[in-house]
Amino acid sequence: MTPPVKLDIDARSLGKVAVLMGGHSAEREVSLMSGGGVLAALQSAGVNAHGFDPAQQPLQALKDQGYARAFIALHGRGGEDGTIQGALEWLGLPYTGSGVMASSVAMDKTTTKRVWHNEGLSTPQYLALSRAELTRERIRQIPDELGLPVMVKPPHEGSSIGITKAAGYSEMQGAVELALGFDDELLFEQCIEGPELTCAVLGEGAAAVALPVIEIRAVAGNYDYENKYKTDTTEYLFGSLAPALEAEIQQLVLRAYRLLGCRGWGRADLMLRRSDMKPFLLEMNTSPGMTSHSLVPKAAQAVGIDYPHLCLWLLAQARLDRQA
Template identity: 50%
Template sequence: MSLSEQQKLNQQRFGKVAVLMGGDSAEREVSLASGHCVLSALIEQGVDAHPFDPSERAIHELLNEKFNRAFIILHGRGGEDGVIQGTLQQLKIPYTGSGVMGSALAMDKVLSKLVWSARHIPTAEYRVLDKQSFNASECEHILNDLGGSVMVKPSHEGSSIGMARASCADELASAVQQAFDYDETVLVETYIDGPEYTVAILNGQALPAIRMTSPNGFYDYDAKYKTDTTEYFCPSGLSLAQEQELARISLTAFEALSGRGWGRVDAMKHANGTFYLLESNTVPGMTKKSLVPMAAKQAGMSFGELVIKILEQSLDHADTRLG
């Protein structure tokens, strides 16, 4: 089939597509960057795609303008937590990715931990702190319980926003207070000293793992989006057996949180060889330098092919998207 024939077929298959991007979350700028890359790729593939920013337009305009489906590329709250998914279901507009429950579970780091622990999926030891009841005098005890070095994370943020590492009581108290600027609930978990990996999930399959290294100490917001010093390795350098084990655990973890369609699971590898899962992302970054496109390229898939495969999910799940 020629390119023009494929483009015509895509236009017929998908109809008018809204690329939902931007939003009001702390990840707005990242979402806009991802959204414009997705939009350009869809148009190149012949899809009748248009940008739609829910922070600037009323969502019911999707109906008024007769959109047939939505490609969700909203990162963070309001877009990755089940809110927009539930709204689209009420409007009966098919969309990409996980449903209401899968989105909400993955967005909440504490609930993710509870589900994974119940399923015996390896994840670091942790404590949950509440803004209303937190007492800085607890920090020394928390550190001792969690091995002396910890990561502090707002429970409902992505892109490593509000995260910090702490190795003494004063550092922990300061990191927790900073995290409370973003969330009422904060997760403190044992720091895993080892290489970090991510596994992209696409239609029930794990793509090749990526290993990330950063001089920042961990893969934080600056390492992801602002510096040129972060290194990515794909192939990851794992043995075949380790690659298969990480893929298996990541798929199990994604599905345990009711993840559907596409996403990404992040993990650390302990010195003893055990993989500990960090979090699941149901709407990962989608710039051409992002991790999911990088893994797809290693699997022999172009960026254009990737966005079409994601958009195809809206054809298969038009009616039942609670999971």
């Protein structure tokens, strides 16, 4: 498998670059880590790159200060949901990753699942309920409909923020209250028991290529915020799946990526049902993490693309929707 990555990019031809990081979302801390890594990598490659925090400067400053393109290292609301992409379209500043529509759809886990479900892609059974619908009686009924455990999620957050795996009826109310602190509509998802997987994609359309699948083994099976970013105990395994199964998962992820209209890069998270080894799509990340613990750099490294070259290639793909 040869990724669609040219490693002979002229850094000087990319102009003055803003690495967008920080922002206002609940994932600000992670974004600052991602952005700091990207900024250092681009500068080491000779790019005229500078950090830019939209929480501290108005976006118009991007034009006023002469930036030619933007690397989006923002995560969560405002940075991954089509908002910053729309602003950059208006400013006429090419940016990395998916466009306005794909970013907006992919950031909403419920809408993403509806698209995949309607197209026949495997994704866990689910319910989407608004705050007004979530009476105590309705909450009690959810495990009867989906089975236990139930995954309770705020559909517009990332990095496992606000997510609970409710193992029993008694845990449902607390899980709902936690998630309602982040969203007014919640996603309740059938829990698929088995290995947790992730698969990154580089490119666009028919030229998009899936990178190797990573199996994630976290302490006690809990791949939460702490185990994603704060500890070194989580294991990331390559080649743990049979080749035919890995190829099946990569094709599923490519189809999911293309259906959402993603471009540049992305990363799908999945569960593999242990009972029959069937993969289930959970979500698509259109601005994946680029921290020292992040998964896309690990997958790229596995096929010979180091972190600076990955950043440089992603930056070279920056464009506007209207150039499509």
